[in-house]
Amino acid sequence: MAHFAVTAVGADRPGIVAGVTGAFVGLGCNLEDSSMTILRGQFAMMLVVDAPAGVGAAELDAALVAPAEALDLVVTVRPAGQEGAGGSSEDAGSWTVAVYGADHPGIVHGVASLLAGLGVNIVDLSTRVVGEPGAPAYTMVLEVTLPAGADPRHLGRRLEATAAELGVTCRLHPAEADIL
């Protein structure tokens, strides 16, 4: 069994999920993890599919041509390992970072650069521009994993300093789940 990461992006309309997944069913692939969302009318999907022996990237690409044309999608296929190098079971836990303030260019890059420099991995991120056109507000929520041994209080202080430079507010809180 080989895993492939597939992405598809296009103007939103009914039938995109059915069309793309139909190509996988036809090849005997199994859908594993997926995430899909819509941003300002653009639908984006990312899926990890498990392909049977004999089905490779070329076969997946070929099977996706018809739905991509019918639905006007940009599709990519690439081989994927079981796990990326981003995190490990040694992580010092998951944390949620909330950033918000007046919108201006450079907020995401500023925060993400700080995190990258500290070895902190971003595992989920969403941003929204809201408010009046004359006074747009920017909100960003990230879920991050800290490297083993990292001190969350240190990260919190560095985030606050970076946020102050960027003129936004930034707070860190644990994304712990309680097991019931």
Place this chain on the structure above:
Amino acid sequence: MAVRPVLVLPDPFLQRPSVEVGRIDADALALAADLVDTMRSRPACVGLAAPQIGVGLRAFVIDVTGHRKARSCAGELVLFDPRLESAAEPLVAREGCLSVPDLTGDVARASRVVVRGVGTDGAERVVEADAFEARAVLHELDHLDGFLFLDRLASAHSVYRRKVYR
């Protein structure tokens, strides 16, 4: 009394509604002891319902003693045939479940509840719970009706892979 294996997704037994216990006899007390022993055997576990150990009866145990999110705390609480009398003030929080070991999710649940049931002494108990204890009560009540936290997720993006809490 014994630590019992915990059923996990996709075991269809977890989706089956449980039936009333009725009279609190030796079998019911043995079930209560197994629920407590099994809950205690798992670190950080604060509740367990009978269907999770393969018993289709309406019984659960919770114990939120010492939990930093707890306000009310009834200690170790075994309830048979529990019924929710009232529920108010929903809050969203992330929770997990021994029966869904690979995922966690953001779930809105009432943060003030009143639950009525029968204790291990056979006497009726009325428990007022709030904050984390209320969440635990509602999570276990759901198990008795065949529901998992997956049935209560706040949104399609409210489910997370659990990798660091095992």
